[in-house]
Amino acid sequence: MKLDIRQAYAALFFLGVVYAMLALSAANTKSITNDELVHIPAGYYYLKTGDFRMNTEHPPLIKEISAIPLVFLKPEYSTTDVSWNNNKEWELGAKFFYRYNHNADQIVFWARLPMILVGLIGLFYLFWLAQEIYGNNAAILAAGLYALNPNLLAHSPLVTTDIGVMAFGIATLYHFRKFLAKKTYRTIGLTGLFFGLTMASKYTALYLIPIMFVMAAVYELIVRENKHIYKLWSFYTQLAWVAIIIVISLLVVILAYGIGGAPSYLTGLAQVLYHGTAGHRGFLMGEYSEKGWISYFAIAFLVKEPIAWVVMIGLTCAASYFLWKKEDLLEEAMLIGPAVIFFVLFSVGRIDIGVLHIFVIYPLLIVW
Secondary structure, eight states: OOOOHHHHHHHHHHHHHHHHHHHHHHHHHSOOOTTHHHHHHHHHHHHHHOOOOTTTTSOSHHHHHHHHHHHHHOOOOOSSSHHHHTTOHHHHHHHHHHTSOSOHHHHHHHHHHHHHHHHHHHHHHHHHHHHHHHOHHHHHHHHHHHHTOHHHHHHTTSSOHHHHHHHHHHHHHHHHHHHHHOOOHHHHHHHHHHHHHHHTTOGGGGGHHHHHHHHHHHHHHHHHTOSOGGGOHHHHHHHHHHHHHHHHHHHHHHHHHOGGGTHHHHHHHHHHHHHHHHOOOEEETTEEESSOOTTHHHHHHHHHSOHHHHHHHHHHHHHHHHSOOGGGHHHHHHHHHHHHHHHHHHHTSSOOOOGGGGGGGHHHHHHO
16 A cells, blocks of 8 residues: 555654654663763863863764753853863763762753754654655655664664764765755755764764765766766766865854864864774674774674664665666665765774764665
């Protein structure tokens, strides 16, 4: 039975409520996580002081969003503490929760609430993307897989950057797909806006820059049916518009920091590049390593995801191979291409500390 638009949105509303309730329950019952010990006070300090010295290794947007309820809760903080002056973020985080304040559970709960809304943004954009490509029925199935995925539900209420880059990332790719089909001020502006939000959430959003250029080239190659796209004026025009989108996104990043704090973005980027080169101590299959494993995220995905999910991805791969049609090439490329590029770039990296780092590809896999 094919669902009409009203039935589809009714089902989406129901799934959104289920997702929000499950995430809310997790937000209320989970104790504070290691990252939140720094992320939550960092966001509050950003909003109260405009100083971004704390936790510069991650852009500020997600931390700022999570701190909005705290502005009304008004927890105590200090800018005279030696930990603040010496930029010892872990010490300052512990003091913020357990010395300056005595309601850590309340602070954590209220800081987590905006993260559920960020996760819902990802749900809506995943639904719209699947709806435009495959129709209402497929969109509801995709939304259900997202809303009930145990890993997404476990992490969605936490104040970490991965849900943010996933939600804003799928929104970016949704609007970029529209931009490729029809260039208007709206599609260009919205793509730039959401790409900026993605960049202001996590530095791995920069992977979207080569992805967008590749998608633009693939679009020209498939739509124009010309292997010599480098000879086409439309190809170079396409790349120029992508560059304009990047400029818009940089303006959004500057707004996330404020003009005075914008240099902190480059400081954090330098820290991330060093961290990525030096590596991070990780564990996989009985081994420790600071250099990482190329197979880490593939194994982590197979181990962490439900068996039904893994089987479904396998069946999707088989269906794409055996039922492939030429007219499906563009849509398939727009979905699986970015996912593969993201996955390869993460796999060759040296920071292997959790499947949540590849959450950004989950919406693409679900829709595919």
